[in-house]
Amino acid sequence: MLEKITASPTLGPETANTFTAGVVIQPRMVRNLSITLDYYNLSVAKSIATLGASFIMSQCYVTGTDQSLCPNVIRDANGVVQQIDDPRANTGNYHTTGIDFAIRYAQAVEDFGRFSFILDGTYLNSFRFTDVGGTVINGAGNYDLGALPKWKTNAGIFWTLGPIGAGVSGRYFGGFKECFAGGDFLCSEDDSQQHRVVSFLPIDLFVSYTLRDWVAGTTSAVVGVQNVGNVEPPYISSGFAANSDPSSYDYIGRFVYARLTHTF
Numbered sequence: 021m022l023e024k025i026t027a028s029p030t031l032g033p034e035t036a037n038t039f040t041a042g043v044v045i046q047p048r049m050v051r052n053l054s055i056t057l058d059y060y061n062l063s064v065a066k067s068i069a070t071l072g073a074s075f076i077m078s079q080c081y082v083t084g085t086d087q088s089l090c091p092n093v094i095r096d097a098n099g100v101v102q103q104i105d106d107p108r109a110n111t112g113n114y115h116t117t118g119i120d121f122a123i124r125y126a127q128a129v130e131d132f133g134r135f136s137f138i139l140d141g142t143y144l145n146s147f148r149f150t151d152v153g154g155t156v157i158n159g160a161g162n163y164d165l166g167a168l169p170k171w172k173t174n175a176g177i178f179w180t181l182g183p184i185g186a187g188v189s190g191r192y193f194g195g196f197k198e199c200f201a202g203g204d205f206l207c208s209e210d211d212s213q214q215h216r217v218v219s220f221l222p223i224d225l226f227v228s229y230t231l232r233d234w235v236a237g238t239t240s241a242v243v244g245v246q247n248v249g250n251v252e253p254p255y256i257s258s259g260f261a262a263n264s265d266p267s268s269y270d271y272i273g274r275f276v277y278a279r280l281t282h283t284f
Contacts, residue, residue, distance in 0.1 A: 061116075115150075120142045124136075140173065149165055169195060195218050217254050244277055247270060
C-alpha cells in the first residue's frame with residue numbers, strides 16, 4: 021500500500037511566534053563542566069503538514085468522524101486498499117512549550133586517559149494542536165498527535181588514551197499512553213481505557229584507533245555495534261507501520277558496522 025503525499029492547491033504559508041530563553045552554567049569549582057538550559061515557547065499558525073495515513077483510515081473507517089476523508093483511500097476493483105492520498109495542507113495551529121538541556125563533563129586521569137560524559141535531552145511540557153474546526157487536542161505524553169513522550173534523552177560516556185578510543189551511548193525515548201475510549205480515541209478527551217507504550221532505550225558501542233600526523237595525513241578506523249541488545253520498537257496498536265512508529269523508533273535492530281576514514 022502506498023501513501024501518496026502531494027500539496028493541496030489551496031496551500032498557504034505558515035507563520036510562527038517564538039520565544040526562547042537560555043542559560044549556560046560553567047561552575048569554577050568543577051572544571052570542564054558545562055550545563056545548558058533552554059526554554060522554548062512556540063506557536064505556529066496555519067501549519068503545513070499531512071494528516072497521516074493512520075489518521076485518515078481511523079477517521080473514515082474506525083470512528084467515522086470525518087467521512088470526507090474516505091475518497092482519499094483508493095481501492096482496486098476487489099476493494100483492496102492500493103493508495104492513500106495525503107496532501108500537505110494548512111491543517112491548523114500548534115503551540116508547544118518545553119525545556120532543552122545539555123550537560124558536558126570531561127576529566128583526564130593520569131595514566132588512564134581522558135573520560136568524557138554527555139547528556140542531551142528535552143522535556144516536553146505541552147504540545148497542543150487546534151484544527152481548522154477549532155477542536156483542541158493535547159498531545160504531550162500520549163499518542164493523540166503521534167509519539168510525543170514527555171522525556172527524550174541521549175547520553176554517552178567516551179574514553180581516549182593516545183590513539184585508542186571507545187564509547188558507549190544510549191538513546192532514550194520515553195513512554196506514553198494510547199487510548200481507546202470515546203469517539204476519537206483521544207487521551208486528552210477520555211483516558212479511561214488506555215495502553216501504556218513502553219520506553220525505548222537502545223545501547224550503542226564502538227572502539228576506534230586513530231593514526232595522526234603521519235606523512236599522508238590522519239587515518240581513523242572505527243568498529244561498532246548499534247542497538248547491542250537488539251531492542252525492538254514498542255507496540256503501538258494504532259501505529260500504521262508494523263504497529264509502531266518508524267519516525268520515532270529504529271526498526272533495523274542490532275547491526276555491526278566498520279568505518280575507515282582518511283583526511284589530508
